[in-house]
Amino acid sequence: MNKQKIELQFLLPSIPDSSDHCVERLANLLQAKAGIDLAHLLKSNGDGPDQICIHYDPSVVSTGQVRELARRAGVELDQRYGHWITKSPAIHARRASAIESRLGRIDGVLEAVMSPDGTVRAEYDRTKTNESTISDAFKEWAKSESGSTDPHAGYQHDEEGQDPGHAQSGHDHAHGGIFGPKTELIFAILCGAFLLVGWLLETFTEAADWIPVTLFVVAYFFGGYFTTKEAVEKIRAGKFEIDFLMIVAAVGAATLGVWAEGALLLFLFSIGHALEGYAMGRAKRAIEALSELAPRTARVRREGKETEVTIEELQVGDVVIVKPDERIAADGFVIVGESSIDQATITGESVPVDKQPVVDREAAAADPESIASEHRVFAGTINQAGAIEIQATKTAAENTLARVVTMVSEAETRVSPTQKFTTQFERYFVPSVIAGVVLLLFAPLVIDEPFSDSFYRAMAVLVAASPCALAIATPSAVLSGVARAARGGVLVKGGGPLESLGRLDAIAFDKTGTLTEGEPRMTDSRPANGVDESELLRIAIAVEELSKHPLAKAVVRDGRKKLGEREMGSGGNMSSVAAATNLKSITGRGVQAEVEGKLAYIGKDDLFDEVEGSPLPDSIRQTVESLEAEGRTTMIVRHSDRYLGVIGLMDTPREAAKRTIAKLRELGIKRMIMISGDNQQVADAVAKAVGLDEARGDLMPEDKVAEIKKLNSETGVAMVGDGVNDAPAMASASVGIAMGAAGSDVALETADVALMSDNLDHLPLAIGLSRATRRIIRQNLWMSLGMVAFLVPATILGLNIGPAVALHEGSTLVVVINALRLLAYQSK
Template sequence: MATTPPPPATAAPDEATGHGHDHSHGILGERTELYFAIASGVFWTVGMLLSWLTDLPEPIGIGLFVAAILFGGYYATLEAYEGVTSGRFEIDFLMIVAAAGAAALGKWGEAALLLFLFSLGHALEHYAMARARKSISALAELAPATALLRDTSGGTREVDVEELVVGDTVVVKPNSKIPADGVVISGSSAVDQSAITGESVPVEKLAVPDVSQKYDLASLAAEHRTFAGTVNGSSVLEVRVLKPAKDSTLARLVTLVQEAEGQKSPTQQLTNKFERYYVPAVLILVGILLLAFLVLDETFGQSFYRAMAVLVAASPCALAISTPSAVLAGVARAAQKGVLVKGGRPLEDLGGLSAIAFDKTGTLTEGKPRLTTVLPAEGVSRRELLATAVAVEELSDHPLATAIVEGGMKELDTIERKATGLEALTARGIRAEYNGQTVHIGNRRLLREVTGQDVPEAINSQMTELETTGHTAMIVYAGDHYLGVISVMDVARDTAKPTLSALRELGIKRMIMLTGDNQRVADAVAQDIGITDPLGSLLPEDKVAAIKRLKQEEGRVAMIGDGVNDAPAMASSTVGVAMGAAGSDVALETADVALMADRLDNLPFAIGLSRAARRIIRQNLWISLGVVAILVPLTLLGIANLGPAVIAHEGSTMVVVLNALRLLAYK
């Protein structure tokens, strides 16, 4: 039917169907409308049964049907009045006119049946939409109302979360909700983040190593970062607040989802436009049919009856609700899995993709280098090569040095000696003193300078092999002999290969990788994980140009990135998808779809859900338009009268709502 249910207390009036009526809190609470519909049905049933089984005095029968009409028509009348006073003739108005016409004909039973089924359809629709919204509005209730603030004396006091300011320290007790987005400064615990990020497994949280440092939420590692509304595990945590309550990821999520509900999908815009012309056209047709007795050999009563039957048959209730109910159920189901879809347009567009472009660093790969290869030279032990490299690189703050130290220490546990006197050699490598020797770590050019000779063929070929597969390779040279080769690389995410394989099965033909890295690295990563078109050495403006070219070739292209440097390319694509949007403001703002938990493997789910939503929207349109197309000619020709028209018409509305609700169970 034409109206959507009242949104939760936190939401703005819903615009999904162009209505903003809120009759949620009637005399009997939220379900008043449903109770009224049931009461209408009871009075109608009693009236029908008594008139069939007994010689019921006519006034009593009419009284029962009038009671059914009053209960069934109460909300429809309110909404018809609101529509007419603001200059809109909507479906509720058509229904009231049809029921009044049937009553004027003395068809009290049909009038009561029409309003009973109409009000029941309304109530069921409101119930269905409320169910779809519940998983969304539940977000708003996730955040705790109060927090335990650590005060200057070292004690704690309870305050409202709204009072928390950036820099405050809050104490989070075991099994209680975390009140703010922030950084863990004391304690360690497993935190259930499923409500925000969709991660099914609790995430281990640890305190940051340096409490005095200033931290930024977007760049914090997952193990140090907390979100408001997530549930602490079995240990006490102390969290420094990095965002006030109104700016938390949770608060922004709620706002974005509410905005998404108001965004109409292409199909919805089409049906709304259709209704705008259709409803007045039906009213004009009914007006003409009322005058049919002037030219046909029939009474005014017969013309009037036919006009009312056509009015019921032609009301596009099912059409009005077919798309918004499916969009809302789809958005709600996605939110449960940690995928934020901003409205009907991206929900429909996702399912129509044939090509997807990925940013490489941080999307297909982990975004930070790892130690990947350790190749000792002849006569050198693996431990000696690693210990030397780690001791020297420990003195450097370069990201590649950090990767070597982290990777090496996993294998070594400890190193016996420290290196000293680090010296950076621009574009060549580094030099330091270790174990009584000068150690050089760097490229071939550095070693040619140090030794005055070309690098030995065995080492050169190892370097070449690593470089052709995208690794950054370095030679380690101590005193006067080669210790071997080590390499680092930004490795592919564990989920990248299975995700791309799942996308291929879904029929995504082209998977393009856009990266600023050189083409050799791009080709190596692409070959490893199954990318079809690797494009390397791209600047941000080149990525935008690549997306525009792909759109010309493919029609629809999604761009998936981390939302910061990829924002221009995302904005140019059909659907922009942000990775790890939890905590990243830019990603949430730019993207049409956000994978909250940084989980690439949620992408096939989102595309599958979109296709299911598109399928259900199409089915709903066929059902709703089909019923109108069959019923209108039948009632016009007098083959179907008011009773069957009422049942077929209202039945189709309920079918459409229940069909849309199937999306809530999408796996």
């Protein structure tokens, strides 16, 4: 069985990311072809884009045929399936649900999700519908909901982009009207006022009966206006929810002549609805505030002249001038001046970070992701001390802040497992309630009571059994949790990862760059017998200069320093370092290159069991064992058939690692494991230093993936890495957590949870917040289901509509307020 790897973007150029449903469809299409045994996604390890790996039988299909089959399948999917995303003003959760349902009922729409913050996402079949149809339908519904004459047009992510950093700010409760967004709240208050006056006249005066009844009718109008509007919208969407049930109950009360009770029902429901929208607006504003962090304009120097431009006009390479106490307008690096930057809005760091100019401006511009943190700045952060000049590396639409705003908004459209459960529950529960109410209407046939009493009881049960609190229990908690995480420099991509992370009690850590500083230093250079140390260093430097691996950089940096000291002492010069060519990486083992016309190898001892040439001498093996016993990472150097010696390196554990591990234990994480490609002794030494129980070393990249899959099958595990070379392992874990995501596009794209700063101290916040969110979701579910379980039998046994709706709406408000507690969550 052979394998063929093809870039995903080549086959499916229109998909937003590798989590799109079309990737699974592509794999299924390919697996159905004769000769193809398996097709699966290979996430990028930082060396390139995501790929589709195809396992095929070469006796049935050739490599060329496999590529052609894959290309045709990709074209077929790309032509058939479209993806539409838009951003509208914030809207009430129930109304979002109604629009979502209506979008889903358009013939050809495969999936539609609308978040209360206004983000809408739809996937559709081009053979049955098109973007224009979906967009026009959404505009019509959005106009009826918000009163706006021009809701944001949608865009298709394979054709257009938007500037998420400047999305229209939503409002708390998107109902238009004569009083603007506050119309519903004012209508509810007017309902209560007319109800109160009518009741006072009816109870304490001898006014004609028609006067209080007229006031109750006016109260009905104000209390029922928006409720009726919602009910009609949802019935058109094929949904019978609380709005419909409330209107039926109010009409039933009026039919029985109990106008005051019907008006009270509508008043309590409408005021509860308005207050619930106001409370949910707090969570929405926490997310919307992100988009307001970037300044609208930037001061740039072009052709020697300073000019002010809008941030949309900023170009990569522009020099942006930032004065003290100003917000930085673009992602980039410092080229002039020194300052302290408050970057808490992006990375969550509590103290300002010192910044200084880069040494080599051209090199920094050529490889911006490799720029050290002391030179890098982000849009939306605040320059505190001195004036600085930065060179922009990204446009406004592509900068880190814009990407975070987009991802946080889109995270709200990713439905969590509990949300799926509650949606399924409502789908069967509401029709069951309606059927039960119809049965209650026939109670006079069984017990001796007038029909009016049975009708009243049935209306009360309608109110009591509505799963209103259940519908909002999970979305409100997820919205608050994602908003709080973003404020703390943690990007959580939806309710799924948020819930999953809160359920896990095992975490696997990568070693290099995660538990350690990721900046190894060369500590030892041990030449073989009869070899001069200068020769060992010259050959090692020559080969490693061609590599970008952190260990290679350490060998070059520290080796040159050591070689320079030796040669200056002997009157020599550094020109004796030869140039190497034809570098080849031997995955997980080492590298080879040509130096002075001969092959040179640098790598682990395993490498020399595989390559041709003389076997590893015992003396070299003993040196390796001695250095590894001291916690060193070792590299053996061979030039042609001559073994030149061993180089030892050490990567020191992070200061934050030990306290982070301790905090995670306090949070209830029971099992923490380190996985590393380093030898077992080094892995054990680092694990012991940071307080881990288990360390697994000598792992090849595929071994890491296998280890994570094994742990996942046993207990479920989160994988913490740097988001670049750990991407395959993170993709295999229940939840992938990337560190330092603010500086890495790959980390932002591949992880389920991204720690924006390169700081382990933020990991306990992510874990603790996810656990708190899961706990609050469970509390909300029990509260909402418990209230229904109490009210249904209570109303059957005689509880009036008024108290029933008061308890019902009260439970909904309690659920939302309980969820809002997450906005104030503090890591212990």
